[in-house]
Amino acid sequence: MFLPRLQRRRKVGRMFHAACALTSLIGLAFLVVLITRVAWEGLPWLSLKFLTNFPSVLNPPNAGVKSAMWGTMWLIGITAMVSVPVGVAAAIYLEEYAPNNRLTRFIHVNIANLAGVPSIVYGILGLAVFVRWLRFDRSVLSGALTLSLLIMPVIIIATREALLAVPQSFRHAAYALGATRWQTIRAHVLPAALPGIMTGVILAVSRAIGEAAPLLMIGALTYVTFVPEGPRDAFTALPLQIYDWCDRPQQVFHHLAAAGILVLLGILLPMNAVAVAIRAWHQRRKAW
Amino acid sequence: MTAQFVRLLDELQRRSLRMASLVEDIVQEVCEAAFDADERLARRAIGRDKEVDAEEVEIEAETVRLMALYQPVGSDLRFLCTVLKVNNDLERVADCAVNIAERAMHLDKSGLGRQSDAVHQMASIVRRMLRSAIQAYGVQDAQSGQSVFPEDDAVDALYGQIIQSIVADAVRQPDRMAAFLDVLSIAKNLERIADHATNIAEDVVFLKTGEIVRHRGGE
Amino acid sequence: MVTTMETPFGSDQATTPLGVTVRPRPQRLKETNSPPPESVIAADRLTIRYGTFIAVHDVSLEIPSRQVTAIIGPSGCGKSTLLRAMNRMNDFVPSASVDGKLLYRGLDIYGPECDPVELRLRIGMVFQKPNPFPKSIYKNVAWGAAINGYRGNMDELVERSLRQAALWNEVKDKLQQSAYALSGGQQQRLCIARAIALEPEVLLMDEPCSALDPIATSRIEDLIDELKSRYTVVLVTHNMQQAARVSDWTAFMYLGELIEYDDTNVIFTRPNEQRTQDYITGRFG
Numbered sequence: 001m002f003l004p005r006l007q008r009r010r011k012v013g014r015m016f017h018a019a020c021a022l023t024s025l026i027g028l029a030f031l032v033v034l035i036t037r038v039a040w041e042g043l044p045w046l047s048l049k050f051l052t053n054f055p056s057v058l059n060p061p062n063a064g065v066k067s068a069m070w071g072t073m074w075l076i077g078i079t080a081m082v083s084v085p086v087g088v089a090a091a092i093y094l095e096e097y098a099p100n101n102r103l104t105r106f107i108h109v110n111i112a113n114l115a116g117v118p119s120i121v122y123g124i125l126g127l128a129v130f131v132r133w134l135r136f137d138r139s140v141l142s143g144a145l146t147l148s149l150l151i152m153p154v155i156i157i158a159t160r161e162a163l164l165a166v167p168q169s170f171r172h173a174a175y176a177l178g179a180t181r182w183q184t185i186r187a188h189v190l191p192a193a194l195p196g197i198m199t200g201v202i203l204a205v206s207r208a209i210g211e212a213a214p215l216l217m218i219g220a221l222t223y224v225t226f227v228p229e230g231p232r233d234a235f236t237a238l239p240l241q242i243y244d245w246c247d248r249p250q251q252v253f254h255h256l257a258a259a260g261i262l263v264l265l266g267i268l269l270p271m272n273a274v275a276v277a278i279r280a281w282h283q284r285r286k287a288w
Numbered sequence: 289m290t291a292q293f294v295r296l297l298d299e300l301q302r303r304s305l306r307m308a309s310l311v312e313d314i315v316q317e318v319c320e321a322a323f324d325a326d327e328r329l330a331r332r333a334i335g336r337d338k339e340v341d342a343e344e345v346e347i348e349a350e351t352v353r354l355m356a357l358y359q360p361v362g363s364d365l366r367f368l369c370t371v372l373k374v375n376n377d378l379e380r381v382a383d384c385a386v387n388i389a390e391r392a393m394h395l396d397k398s399g400l401g402r403q404s405d406a407v408h409q410m411a412s413i414v415r416r417m418l419r420s421a422i423q424a425y426g427v428q429d430a431q432s433g434q435s436v437f438p439e440d441d442a443v444d445a446l447y448g449q450i451i452q453s454i455v456a457d458a459v460r461q462p463d464r465m466a467a468f469l470d471v472l473s474i475a476k477n478l479e480r481i482a483d484h485a486t487n488i489a490e491d492v493v494f495l496k497t498g499e500i501v502r503h504r505g506g507e
Numbered sequence: 508m509v510t511t512m513e514t515p516f517g518s519d520q521a522t523t524p525l526g527v528t529v530r531p532r533p534q535r536l537k538e539t540n541s542p543p544p545e546s547v548i549a550a551d552r553l554t555i556r557y558g559t560f561i562a563v564h565d566v567s568l569e570i571p572s573r574q575v576t577a578i579i580g581p582s583g584c585g586k587s588t589l590l591r592a593m594n595r596m597n598d599f600v601p602s603a604s605v606d607g608k609l610l611y612r613g614l615d616i617y618g619p620e621c622d623p624v625e626l627r628l629r630i631g632m633v634f635q636k637p638n639p640f641p642k643s644i645y646k647n648v649a650w651g652a653a654i655n656g657y658r659g660n661m662d663e664l665v666e667r668s669l670r671q672a673a674l675w676n677e678v679k680d681k682l683q684q685s686a687y688a689l690s691g692g693q694q695q696r697l698c699i700a701r702a703i704a705l706e707p708e709v710l711l712m713d714e715p716c717s718a719l720d721p722i723a724t725s726r727i728e729d730l731i732d733e734l735k736s737r738y739t740v741v742l743v744t745h746n747m748q749q750a751a752r753v754s755d756w757t758a759f760m761y762l763g764e765l766i767e768y769d770d771t772n773v774i775f776t777r778p779n780e781q782r783t784q785d786y787i788t789g790r791f792g
Contacts (some may be wrong), residue, residue, distance in 0.1 A: 075604065087758065099601070100601065131631075167635065167638075169634065169638035170638065170640060171599075172596065172599070172638070172642075173598065173634065173638045173640065173641075173698070173701075175599070175627065176594065176596065176627055176631060176632040176634075177631070177650070177651030177653055177654075177701065177702070177703070177705060178624050178625065178628040178651065178654075178655055178705065179624070179651070180624055180628040183654050187650065187654070188640055191641075192641060282789075289788065290788075290789040293789075294790075359748060359786065361747070361751065361776070361787045361788065362775060362776065362777070362778055362783075362784050362787045362788050363777075363788060364783055364788050365775075365776065366776065366777070481782040497777065498776055498777025499777075
């Protein structure tokens, strides 16, 4: 004896469907409004001059983001060079080599927690350790190391997920052929996990690009009219420059900030797109 | 799947035993017919042989079907092989019985003559052997079939005696040759039935132990 | 030498050539007079536990050289555990512990002198689900040999292994294609080729056909029959008919114990143990 009530069930389904669509649209709408606003304000100010000039307080129409862009690039370069090898290696050790005991589990939990710590806390840590104690001063090096600490948990977690997703059967097959653990990892596990690792790295690094709080804490300057020549130089970064311009009362600086935001988006969005593309390509190609 | 197979095996065994019982009855009747020269009994035996033939074909078909569909191993496999073999032996026993019946109908008034006692004895031993063998087959006990082997020797010995006796008589009374040949034929068929009973007993040994004990020749 | 001629591996308390006390013993049909086969792997009162659970209990047997030995039994009887112990793949299960002895040509597999990596060069394994690497067919076969420092002509080795695995004709024109382009049965043969590229002495096969369709299964069974002229094969299968078709010796395990181990013909026509009889006729639950 059934009472299917199909009409009602379908109606409930439709309502749920509509609710989900509505919420997505609202989210999308916010995004569209924000970007349109920024674009409307900033696009007119976006030009080659903007990208190649130094910022100028006295002559706003000729201000540019050259120093900020170079600073950002220096930062990201060093951050990537430090955090990626260390993060990936740590994840490989934790996942493939370390025995599964309470200590390892404890470490995993803590890394997950660290990934959620507000970035300003890393800034404070960076100030104390890199700027003061190690005497790196307010340099690109300090900034990069601080950002490395910030994104390393994310890289470790992403790498670990990628390694976990590699089927055990690959490892067993390799061991059964008389391979050592490192041979197995290098020849089969890592290559299979690589797309996932790369996706995680790109996402982590793009997060670092957008961070302003930790850089402020370690004392990065906001008005800089030179390009860093080495890691010990002072610097500024795009988020900081944008923040500085937003802070000023004159309208013209707000337009400059909008243009700066567009530049930042212009760097971040392609990076994220690349990450998504890698993941999609990998999904199609993956046969296991 | 297995429950169904077990049911079918049981059914097959019952069927095979029914056929064995039928064959025993035929042999019983035929022996009486031979001694009493009862033509009516003889005809009945011949009729029932047709029943045996039909049943043999069906049992064989069913056995092959079970083997093909269920791929039996171990004791199930041995059981089905034994059913096939015993089936065959029983059908031959029935045929031998028919032969005896036909010879009995031809016997003239003097009946079995001098060899009557020996033939009686043979028949009685043979009936006993058949009973033992079929009994052993029915309960699947190799031990109880063991008695058959020495009795086969006794039957062979009696058969030898009968031949000698007939040869002696035939020389003296060549005009009664037809009757002597009939008696000889009856004895021969009884001896064949004894051989088949021995085969059945050997098959039961295979059924229980998996050992093939044929052609031991008096072991 | 063995102390009695009745059986290949000695009677109840005999000491075999490998110094192992073996029981229960496999019995041979009395008709054959060929000399007892050489023994390659021997288990002596082997017990394997996962934590407190006893997966393999007090098992003693010997695996004869260049023959196919099948291990059958219901799920969870310990046959895969026993197989994986032979090339120390159990090492990758953290809770596994081993008591008793397991010997490969007299060498204690779990002793300090035995290097598991080296052991796996001599004892190869094929798994239940085909697991080729996500690389080309050529690289799949060549990798194991390459990391173990194969000095000879790799192309020849790859061809030889693929031929022995009855796969060469089907893939010789597409060696650079991904292994994943092959069908399930072909992938499994590729895994076999990969294992025999190392020229092991023993090939352990853990239910190699259970993921394959009947035709692919049949080809692998034919392959196993060819392989036994060169390799000792130990095969775990839950398919009894396969064990009957393919193996020379069959061991029946139940709840971690070795119930009976004998010539395949004996196991399937007149086993000695009632439990074996019940299992092969399907009377088990």
